[in-house]
Amino acid sequence: MKVLIIGGGGREHAIAWKLNNENNVNKIYCAPGNAGISDVAECLNIDDSDIEKLLQFAKKEQIDLTIVGPEIPLVNGIVDEFEKQGLKIFGPNKECSQLEGSKAFSKEFMIRHNIPTAKYKEYTKLDEAINEIDSFGYPVVIKADGLAAGKGVVIPQNREEAIVTLKEMMSDKKFGSAGDKIVVEEFLKGIETSILAFVDNDTIVPMVSAKDHKKIYDHEQGPNTGGMGTFSPSEIYTEELSKEIEEKVLNKTLEGFKKDRLNYKGILFVGLMITEDGPKVLEYNVRFGDPETQSVLFRLETDLHKIIEAILENRLKDVDIDYKKEEAVCVILTSGGYPESYEKGKIISGLENLDKDVVVFHSGTKMLDNNLVTNGGRVLGITAKASSVEDAAKKVYENINRINFEGMHYRNDIGIEI
Known part of the structure; x- marks a missing residue:
């Protein structure tokens, strides 16, 4: 099958990496992709928000499945446009995507369906x-x-x-x-965590848990970013908490979709604060989280394209979804100055010296004059798995020491108590 992935960050690299290791996926395209993604997919010079050009390409190349990574094309209705042309595309439609596109729409949905929130x-x-x-x-x-x-x-x-x-x-x-x-x-006090879930009209299936770190500096200091690193599973995600979240949040969300006649098919990301009064929803996102995806898909055993096809055909309940027992850590290397202003075009060195079992998901990179250079705020996601989060983190940090680019910044405490 031929697959088109829309987007060009670490999340899309993780999706492409996973599909590249699956049978029946013969060709992967990515629009626009990045330097790392080009190792496993053909990158296209099409902006991820140019719905018309993406549609033309998918029709011309007879793409079997399109997977949407970022939120902007989803909020702008790319799914509706592809479906009008009879093309198979994975992600929620424009109406459902308001759950991320409008904080007010999302909060009103939670209140209306008695989903705990601030x-x-x-x-x-x-x-x-x-x-x-x-x-x-x-x-x-x-x-x-x-x-x-x-x-x-x-x-x-x-x-x-x-x-x-x-x-x-x-x-x-x-x-x-x-x-x-x-x-x-x-302001809610507690421990922040998140859960990604596969969703079709009848079923919501949570993936393995992941903990995301948003603050730019160690010990959760400094401004929020798009995400400085993740590990999976989250240390607070006990079986008891998992059941409570399923009952009070996930099942109520699915019921809400049915009551509001929202034809939700795709990924649902639920940001949560675990408070003294139990879990409360901070936000919904309507796509794979970044960098949670890098840790979660790194552990996913079942073929991703088979899960996606089941969702599109409304038979998610029939799929057994398995994960590797090993635990995973992804640490993001960022450009100096991020999340405020930063420079691009810094030469990246040392990736050839990494251990073979460490995977580098590229977020903001490109090739310039035969050099790999930085091309974004978040640049690379150094990812490894081991028998425990702590061992995986040690492996990641040992390998980060071999990488260098001017202004390189990262947190030292992802998956490690310091």
Whole structure:
């Protein structure tokens, strides 16, 4: 079968890597891809948000299955457009993708279906938000309603910081039109975790758990990023907690889809805070998380394309999904200055010196004058598995010591107690 993967980051590299190791997948294309993905797929000079060009390519090349990595094409309705042309595509449609595309839509869905979440209020007027901000207490969570590349959530510690954040989002348009409406939430105390799930119209199947680290510095310090590393399984994801999340969150979410007649087929990412009162949903994403995917797919034993085909045919309940017993760690190497401004084009060296069982998922790389260079904020995901998360982390960090590029930054505490 011929597969087209849409996107060009670490998540898409993990998907391509997994499919490349499966029978029946003869040819993989990736649009636009990156330097690492080009080792396992043919990369196309098509932007991942150019739905028309992607559609033309899929028709011309008679692609059997298209898999959408990032959220923007999903929110913009790529699934609806492909399905109109009779093409097989994996991901939720435009209506369902509002669960990620609009924080307000998502919160309203949770409240309507009695899914535990933080108290919140929506605002479109800056003055009203400033007048009421103290009522939430501090710290407080302020979210841009629309898509902001994983950076539209800010947690001010006091009134002064909150007012600055509100002005940046609503008045200065730091995140563009994503801040036309904002959501203010109470700050939840607890341990953050997430779960990815396969979903069709009748079934929701959680994948193995993963813990994501969003803060740029060790010990959860500094601003939020798109993700600095993950490990799987999450240390807090006990059998008891798993059952509670399935009952209070996943099953209620599936029931909500049915009640609202949302034809949800694809991946659902659920961001959770485990509080004293139990699990509460922080957010939904409508696609594989990045970098959670790098750890989770690294452990997935069952063929991914078989699971996807089952979802599209509404027979997910008939598939046995197995994972390797080994535990996995992925540590992200970023450009200096990320998540704020950073330079591209720094030469990357040392990848040829890594252990053979370590896999490097490329997030932001390209080839320039026969050199592998940086081409994004998040650059590489160094990934390994072992009998325990701690052993996998040691293996990852031993190998990171062999890699170098100017300004290279990473956290030293992913999967390790320091």
